[in-house]
Amino acid sequence: MSAPDYAIEVENLEKVYAASGKMPEKRALQSISLKIPRGSIFGLLGPNGAGKSTFINILAGLVTKTSGTARIWDMDIDQHPRASRAAIGVVNQEITMDPFFTPEEALELQAGFYGVPKKSRRTAEILEAVGLSDKADAYVRQLSGGMKRRLMIAKALVHRPPVLILDEPTAGVDVELRRSLWQYVRRLHDEGTTIILTTHYLEEAEELCDEIAIVNHGEIIACEPTPKLLARMDQRILKIQPREPLSAVPESLEHLDIRLLKSGELEIAYRNSETGIGRLLEKVREAGISVADLSTDQPKLEDVFVAMTTEAA
Numbered sequence: 001m002s003a004p005d006y007a008i009e010v011e012n013l014e015k016v017y018a019a020s021g022k023m024p025e026k027r028a029l030q031s032i033s034l035k036i037p038r039g040s041i042f043g044l045l046g047p048n049g050a051g052k053s054t055f056i057n058i059l060a061g062l063v064t065k066t067s068g069t070a071r072i073w074d075m076d077i078d079q080h081p082r083a084s085r086a087a088i089g090v091v092n093q094e095i096t097m098d099p100f101f102t103p104e105e106a107l108e109l110q111a112g113f114y115g116v117p118k119k120s121r122r123t124a125e126i127l128e129a130v131g132l133s134d135k136a137d138a139y140v141r142q143l144s145g146g147m148k149r150r151l152m153i154a155k156a157l158v159h160r161p162p163v164l165i166l167d168e169p170t171a172g173v174d175v176e177l178r179r180s181l182w183q184y185v186r187r188l189h190d191e192g193t194t195i196i197l198t199t200h201y202l203e204e205a206e207e208l209c210d211e212i213a214i215v216n217h218g219e220i221i222a223c224e225p226t227p228k229l230l231a232r233m234d235q236r237i238l239k240i241q242p243r244e245p246l247s248a249v250p251e252s253l254e255h256l257d258i259r260l261l262k263s264g265e266l267e268i269a270y271r272n273s274e275t276g277i278g279r280l281l282e283k284v285r286e287a288g289i290s291v292a293d294l295s296t297d298q299p300k301l302e303d304v305f306v307a308m309t310t311e312a313a
């Protein structure tokens, strides 16, 4: 089979979790349509509860969709449940593994589970790739948190899936390990694997992804190449507290996007990529303002959501 243009294609995908006990019915995905290009590193970015895991779990066959269609590697998940799932490797948020197996045994078991014949297994190669060769015979309980995460990724790779899905790969992981996991994800990508990852760290999506879909309340509110999306988040606010409260905006600053607050402070909106804070402060000083204190604010994901939903309205 020739490789498809899209690794994943979903159309009008919807999920309603039924009411249970005191919990009312929950519409976790509201008619999502999305095409994830083959060969990309694609980010699903959104706050807690946005519906990212639901989306992934539907693809993985762990959650049943309510309606809509989903294709993995050009195979419909209803018509070809086994073959379509064989095209993805999914790494979930929780670390789940048997503490009494060694990494080598864990990978062999996983390969057996996927029906990979002994002669086609590549346990040693995968352990090498995730940097666990020297731990091949250690018990899983002797591995550090970071090593366990890498073993989770290794397990998802045993059947050579062309698409790897990582659900919050670096949640709760320290900065150093986060960087080394990113490096490894990039390497897999360079070797041809399409990567889909969910995250609520803007920085992570920014660093890794070619394209980002922002999910909020079960809806995709933006889906764009990363540079385009970041340009929208480029706005900053500089707040200046002068030594003497101001009663008017100095004339030389009027051309800026500036606001005088009741407290006599100033708020200046600027584009970080265009103006830079140093240049702005210079202008403020040139206007004769003596600065007692200042702060900058950059839009949080939440603000971007608001901005985007208002733009769309």
Ligand SMILES: Nc1ncnc2c1ncn2[C@@H]1O[C@H](COP(=O)(O)OP(=O)(O)OP(=O)(O)O)[C@@H](O)[C@H]1O
Residues within 6 Å of the ligand: 017, 018, 026, 027, 028, 046, 047, 048, 049, 050, 051, 052, 053, 054, 055, 200
């Ligand atoms: N099994 C379930 N039964 C009922 N409601 C659920 C179930 N699983 C998830 N939900 C609800 O569906 C919504 C979406 O949850 P989901 O786990 O997909 O979000 P998420 O974006 O992955 O969040 P997180 O980043 O916290 O994992 C949430 O409101 C959640 O409470």
